[in-house]
Amino acid sequence: MEKTAGKRTVHSSQRQGAAKFLALPLIIWLAVFVIVPLFLVCCYGFTAEGADGTLHFSFENFARFTEPIYVKIMVRSLKIALISTVICLVLGYPAAYIMSRSSSKIRTLIILLILMPMWMNFMLRIHAWLTLLENGGLINTLLAAMGLEKVEFLGSEGAVVLGMVYNFLPFMIMSIYMVLLKLDNSLLEAAYDLGATPVQRFIKIIIPFSVPGILSGISMVFVPSVTTFAISQYFSNGTVRLIGDTIEKQFGAANNWNFGAAISIVVMVIVMLSMFAINKVDDGDIGERKMII
Amino acid sequence: MTNTIKKTIAAILVLSTLLCVCACSASDDKTVRVYNWGDYIDDTVIAQFEDETGYKVIYEKFDTNETMYAKIANGNTNYDVLVPSDYMIQRLIAEDMLQKIDFANVPNFANVGDDYKGISYDPNDEYSVPYMWGTLGILYNKTMVDEEVDSWEMLWNEKYKERIFMLDSSRDSICAALSLLGYSINTTDEKELAEAKQKLIDQIPLVGGYLVDDIKDKMIGGEGALCIAWAGDAEYCMSQNKDLEYIIPKEGSNIFFDSMCIPKTAKNKAGAEAFINFMCKPEISAKNAEYIGYSTPIPAARELMGEKGQSKAAYPDVSKYELEIFSDAGDANRLYDQIWTEVLASIDN
Numbered sequence: 271m272e273k274t275a276g277k278r279t280v281h282s283s284q285r286q287g288a289a290k291f292l293a294l295p296l297i298i299w300l301a302v303f304v305i306v307p308l309f310l311v312c313c314y315g316f317t318a319e320g321a322d323g324t325l326h327f328s329f330e331n332f333a334r335f336t337e338p339i340y341v342k343i344m345v346r347s348l349k350i351a352l353i354s355t356v357i358c359l360v361l362g363y364p365a366a367y368i369m370s371r372s373s374s375k376i377r378t379l380i381i382l383l384i385l386m387p388m389w390m391n392f393m394l395r396i397h398a399w400l401t402l403l404e405n406g407g408l409i410n411t412l413l414a415a416m417g418l419e420k421v422e423f424l425g426s427e428g429a430v431v432l433g434m435v436y437n438f439l440p441f442m443i444m445s446i447y448m449v450l451l452k453l454d455n456s457l458l459e460a461a462y463d464l465g466a467t468p469v470q471r472f473i474k475i476i477i478p479f480s481v482p483g484i485l486s487g488i489s490m491v492f493v494p495s496v497t498t499f500a501i502s503q504y505f506s507n508g509t510v511r512l513i514g515d516t517i518e519k520q521f522g523a524a525n526n527w528n529f530g531a532a533i534s535i536v537v538m539v540i541v542m543l544s545m546f547a548i549n550k551v552d553d554g555d556i557g558e559r560k561m562i563i
Numbered sequence: 564m565t566n567t568i569k570k571t572i573a574a575i576l577v578l579s580t581l582l583c584v585c586a587c588s589a590s591d592d593k594t595v596r597v598y599n600w601g602d603y604i605d606d607t608v609i610a611q612f613e614d615e616t617g618y619k620v621i622y623e624k625f626d627t628n629e630t631m632y633a634k635i636a637n638g639n640t641n642y643d644v645l646v647p648s649d650y651m652i653q654r655l656i657a658e659d660m661l662q663k664i665d666f667a668n669v670p671n672f673a674n675v676g677d678d679y680k681g682i683s684y685d686p687n688d689e690y691s692v693p694y695m696w697g698t699l700g701i702l703y704n705k706t707m708v709d710e711e712v713d714s715w716e717m718l719w720n721e722k723y724k725e726r727i728f729m730l731d732s733s734r735d736s737i738c739a740a741l742s743l744l745g746y747s748i749n750t751t752d753e754k755e756l757a758e759a760k761q762k763l764i765d766q767i768p769l770v771g772g773y774l775v776d777d778i779k780d781k782m783i784g785g786e787g788a789l790c791i792a793w794a795g796d797a798e799y800c801m802s803q804n805k806d807l808e809y810i811i812p813k814e815g816s817n818i819f820f821d822s823m824c825i826p827k828t829a830k831n832k833a834g835a836e837a838f839i840n841f842m843c844k845p846e847i848s849a850k851n852a853e854y855i856g857y858s859t860p861i862p863a864a865r866e867l868m869g870e871k872g873q874s875k876a877a878y879p880d881v882s883k884y885e886l887e888i889f890s891d892a893g894d895a896n897r898l899y900d901q902i903w904t905e906v907l908a909s910i911d912n
Binding site: 339340342343346404405406425506507508509510511515516519520521522523524525526527 | 627629630632633634636637725728731732733770771772773774777780781784785786897900901903904905907908909910911
């Protein structure tokens, strides 16, 4: 007995050593590709180019960001991301619930249908949508053929929301589904035995149980929605400017990396704060699982 | 045993990551890296060049001069051939980012017409060889616009609300506003530029989109009534949709020259010169011009193109219009960039 225990200790410490070693590539990877870039972003954000071309420490990029036009863009980005997240939740929750309750065959089929588009390239999917929605696109050609009036789909905030919901909905569904899958049926049976109505069971058991899934779904949708630029550019013909577009422009055509970096830092802080707020909801007895931002 | 395997796997992972990094930066004398505008070449020409010379071409695209500049100025790029426009070439020369071309290796430079040699941005023809040229103007759909289009004012016409498309390119869109206001398109006067900026901000509610290459689809598809366009793009759109027409506004506009040059950071100068030389062959230039719609600076190529070489949009009588070439704004470059950033940021749906 003792011998076995001793052996086990040696074994597990050996394992730990190996684990440490195996973690090394990841640590190097994170250091080189996460920490160093983050440091560089800060370097750019807190410096500005003087008249003579030299760099000096400065808050002027952040000061520029407080100008009304940029604040407006930030607010608009948060608003659109929030709307998209709520729609994803409203659409995604029932889908996830139905999936978790269906037979494994149907479940596999639904998962396949949800995930299959994601095997395709992101830009390709956007262009497929454009082909559908354009004024001369498939839907409008069909409408026109039926003698109906054409609908202007693209070029509005609504179109951008549509693009975001389409692209990020699978993240919401899968997050909630993974949690609901673990729901022990005996809990529901017990509630039933104790006389709970279906509505009561849903509100008192299923929803609280799925909170961690909802929260991780929210962050999986909200964070990319705040920062995306491709979706807004294509679905709005460049007429709905989000903070992601503004950042991208600074690193591209406008060639002002310092300002771009400063905006990125502000966005990062805002996202972190909102994630922190969401995490606050998550503590207490339901949330054994900590959120991953 | 398992430990050794794990160690080996870990080592392989690390090594392969390192190898990837090395492999990406490796280059040899047989590769030519070209950085050109999007939709700006007949792809078969590249294959032809590869077949005839044995070089392998790595071809990348940009959408505006400013995007290209940002990449070249900040990144560790190793392109061998760039195709920027006039004012950007002037800027690259001023900032010492281009190297002189050895014209002994570009004998086909002799094919270039005299009108396209010795232009202000490269007065002694040392750094650049013209690839294509064109004008900036208005492309419009005759079935949607029933009045005469001859002025930039049309892009500010309320009747065509959300049917007007603008180029997401700072110099070009600001040029339209400056011309309309009667100022030089090369002004560095802050007051004049502020007025142009206000003009562009006033225009926002009328604009259906700020795009670059995608404008062509909007115009061909009949979605846009009017747009600001480069003559070559207009020529292409007109070939796809007969309702479209291109004009150069009476207030004047921009004439541009996109020329091939070799950056200081090039790894394969000989390959770059071979590529430039190849592009100056009349039959090759004709093939490109026919395919993309832009105007060739090589008279012999134009002759090969027959009717297409006589197009009014691509080959206007330049003496009839007030055409100005963009010059590098120097210190005002930041101002131009900032104005465009703020115009786009002011878009509020």
